[in-house]
Amino acid sequence: MADRSTEARPAGRKDARRNYERLLKAARAAFAEHGVGASLNDIARTAGVGNVTLYRHFPTRQALLEALLGESLRGLRTHSDELLASPMADEALTTWLAAAVEHAMAYRGLVDALVDSLADPESDLHATCQAIKAGGAQLLARAQRAGTVRPDLNASALFSLIASVAWASERAPEHYGQLLAVMLDGLRPRKGGQNT
Structure with a gap:
């Protein structure tokens, strides 16, 4: 006679995977429409699962964001x-x-979540955000050694600039190009003098 408990396991894993994918699909749609502050209860309802199932897969909002954006965030590090x-x-x-x-403008409110995660070692997104910061820091240091970027800028300030432009552009998308250009122009060393 077959062991029913072992027969049930593959089906259980299959159901769990299906629920996971349905939750990600529902979260993607909810975040696109309402931003990253979208109701987790509504995401579970749209996915056709209970809250317990949602929190079993994603114990925090940051864990859900990591699952949804982790690959593209890691891609940003690979790009660097x-x-x-x-x-x-x-x-x-x-x-x-x-x-x-x-990338920080992918969903409304995402820049705040990324900044918070960067500062919180307990966040599910912290390690990924730190890796991105490290990649950006390497590019910054290289440009500074080449003399094309002002020497008094550090990686933390650079990420504050990224967050500021993303935050402002999220609220006024028509100014995105101009805000980005101003940020990039501000990175240049001053002509005929030291940056302070």
Whole structure:
């Protein structure tokens, strides 16, 4: 006679995977419409599962964001690694900065979640955000060594600039290009004098 408990396991894993995918699909739609502050209860309801199932898969909102955005966030880190091989340090940094700002604008309220996660070691997004910051810091240091970026800027200030442009552009998308251009212009060393 077959062991019914072992027969049930593959079906249980299949159901769990299906619920996981349905939750991600529902979260993607909810975040696109309402921002990252969308109701988790509504996400569970749309996915056709209970709250217990949602929290079993994603114990925190940050865990849900990590599952939803982790791959693209890690892609941003990979992009910084690829750009380190570019012969033009200045272009590499500006290309990556534009990509970082655009990524932070993927969902309304995402920039706040990313900034909070960067500062909170307990956040499910913390390690991924730290890796992105490290990649950006490498590009910044390289551009500074090349003399194309002001020497008094550090990685924390650079990420504050990224967050500021993303936050402002989220609220006034028509100003995105101008805000990005002003940020990039502000990175340049002053002509004929030291940056202070």
